Amino acid sequence: MIEKVNLNNILFLDIETVPQETSYLGMDEETKKLWEQKTQYQRRDEVSVEDFYEKAGIWAEFGKIICISVGFFNNKSDIRNFRVTSFFGEEKQILKDFSNLLNENYNLTAHLLCGHNIKEFDIPFIARRMIINGIALPSKINLFGKKPWEVPHLDTLELWKFGDYKHFTSLKLLTKILGIQSPKDDIDGSEVARVFYIENDIDRIVTYCEKDVIAVAQVFLKMRREDLLVDDEILHV
Template sequence: MLNAIQLENILFLDIETVPEVENFNELDDDFQELFALKTQYQRKDEFTPEEFYERAGIWAEFGKIICISVGFFTQKSGERQFRVTTFQGDEERLLIEFSNLINNHFSLPQHLLCGHNVKEFDLPFIARRMLIHGIKIPTKLNLMGKKPWEVPHLDTLELWKFGDYKHFTSLKLLTKVLGVPSPKDDIDGSEVAKVFYKEKDIDRIATYCEKDVIAVAQIILKLRLQKLLSDDEVLRV
């Protein structure tokens, strides 16, 4: 089934998120109380809401997207190429740009969106943030009324599960066991907020995000028993 999909019909993607504001005390009283309630189970008695706030970026209600990296396969003069680019900066603007990309180039029935744990995290997060900004959700992200087999998304985590719904494998582990070059050679997800707010280095985060997109594409190739991408086949635009 996976080999029947044309690689050129897949849009690979990854997002990076951070808390919507840098510090807990920048939230108004309502949001502080709501964050405390939202995280009560995870925090238990070990952390105060303020201490736990560094993890706020994993919830669309308290976080924001700072970059979306995408990649797609093309054929140029018969040669395979993987093009990667990143939308970054102002969240509303990057969401509009991402929506335009999908609507203009990846909106046909044969097109698929692909990422690692994308069904549980990236795509729901994007859709929620779009609604918060009053942006119309592209059809490819709007799953209302769709049956599971009608969802136009590929998830490498789900593919690796082979139906085992108790199983979770990180992207770093999956690339390691499959012999794919690791994307985690600089920062990891836990450091993104610090790099964004303290170091103000969005380009470093974008590079990290793009490496994840390339890694997901490599995993799809590996699952199809196809040759991995070489550095010369990857073009950042």
């Protein structure tokens, strides 16, 4: 039961990703061919490989991480405190900093990672990019040989499915129906690449990523039938 999980043992997280290149033309010829092969079923000849490249950020082989935001409770007795921070900049350093955080502060069995669609997207993407960048996987995301019930992750998308594995609910929809402030009040995932490459506004992306982390924490509280966080309980560090 999620009501029994100690909130102080959970690291809430979200990542933002973009295509590795500013455009399709930035890839070498071999990579272009591999991109065409990789996406042939998704495109179904309805969109050119060049135009479809704007979606490259959802594949770890063709995308990269530009921000990882995390949040954690530091509750003491009846006082709640939720702290949010972000890693951004050069991808390899982002991954090193995040790995250090997990290894130093979230390496016990009781520690859990939590996000929306974290099992299908965030964690696999982070793991793949770490391997590509030559970074050892922290134990919390090294899932080789683990049984499903041994995976130390809480996924709000999975929790909301209640066993209905064909059901998908976006974080935006989930916050709406649960009466939680939407994290998509400025940009959404489809606009991140444009804001990063065209507007060069990483601060705007960091703010968006941190809002997602806060929203996931709020959803988790709602599922536990607990009061939502108020602004005074949230600290950006």
